[in-house]
Amino acid sequence: MKTVEFVSYLQNLGVKLWIDGEQLRYRSPKKVITPELKQSLVERKADILKLLRKAHKNTQSDAGSSIQPISREQTIPLSFAQQRLWFIEKMALSSNAYNMPLTLNLVGKLDYVALQKSLNQIIARHETLRTTFSEIN
Template sequence: GVKENFFEIGGHSLRATTLASKIHKELNKPLPLRSIFEAPTIEQLAAVMEGLDQVAYASIPVTEERSSYPLSSAQKRLYVLHQFDPNDVNYNMPSVLQVSGPLDVKRVEDVFRQLIARHATLRTRFELVDSEPVQWIEDTVPFEVEYTKVQVEGETADTRVSQEAQERVQQFVRPFDLQAAPLLRVGLVDLGVQGTEQEPQHLLMLDMHHIVSDGVSMGVLTDEFVRLYDGEELSPMRIQYKDYAVWQQSEAHQEWMQRQEAYWLDTFRG
């Protein structure tokens, strides 16, 4: 409804950013993010937008094929942080999903191979060229699911399975070498048949480096994994992250950055 509050029905800052982008794309009106917080209903936003000038929406273009690509600002920060301590796992992004019911291990591996082929970030490695970090996108990368099976029997089996599963999860998270793609690893722990319904149980473990992923990306990956595992076909992607990284270096974006710089220099001039 037009009077419902965006944030009371599940909206948050990331969704507000997406909403502002879609409004700009559909209506050619660049809505400041602040406006969504100040006018969180459709009725209020409509009034705000009446006073906005039209500014043409420009999509991020697909960049030409290159041997390597620049890093985005966020990737540069993470690359530098990684150089301080390459054995640090603070910027690993692990997650563990419990899967109840039958699971086709080979199909899991095939689906992740499809995801790696679909997303260039999952085939990306990083290294220095002439003292500047760049990203290289491989056509193919080696990948296999790390499969282990927990085998315990007896009255204390459930407790021992839980302890061993925790140990497997802790061992799974380890440093990444940014020069070797993919910066993704997948593990599957077979816990055997458990629970009152006596169903097969598995732990599906994912770990990615933050330089190729973030919280939103993990949500996309999980969603696409489920859809591909179910046999669904995904529509092709128009752009990849490398296109965004190149766009960040473009003249139009640099002009915007210079305006931002001027604003902050003025704000803190004292």
């Protein structure tokens, strides 16, 4: 079994692995780490440390290339899914197929201000809820 497969097997058992200085540490549910499994951990320690360091390094380098917001000054092209929805709507094929009606029956006193603030927070957090499509030319 390759090191990656062994580590994946451990994760499936609920074993958490991490590096503490130069030491390999683990935490597992009770009775998961058998003497045989512990021996395998000891034997593979160097390879596991190497794998964890490599994974950590890749995670760190990916952090610098995270998704950055783009300027809203220019026209932003539609994604393929957005183009599909636009086309379906323009061809009058949708008949509001993407609408999901829902009725809520609230019991008790409603705090309108709290409801408005919470909805505004959700809208502010998720750009897709603020997205509009304008036809140009």
